[in-house]
Amino acid sequence: MATLFSTLQQTDIEKKMQEAPDSAYEIGVVIGSYLPFVVLVAIAYGIYYYNKKKKESE
Numbered sequence: 001m002a003t004l005f006s007t008l009q010q011t012d013i014e015k016k017m018q019e020a021p022d023s024a025y026e027i028g029v030v031i032g033s034y035l036p037f038v039v040l041v042a043i044a045y046g047i048y049y050y051n052k053k054k055k056e057s058e
Helices: 002-018 023-057
Strands: none
Touching: 002 023
């Protein structure tokens, strides 16, 4: 499932890169594409760290 999603997303990024007016737009597309995943990973790590500390203090 993740492979399918990343394949679909990669096609969209490549299309936007080809239609980009300049390199600044390309950088924005890349950052905007990967930022949601980075945020989700950070939230997941925060939850993991919180629960680990909570379990150790018991």
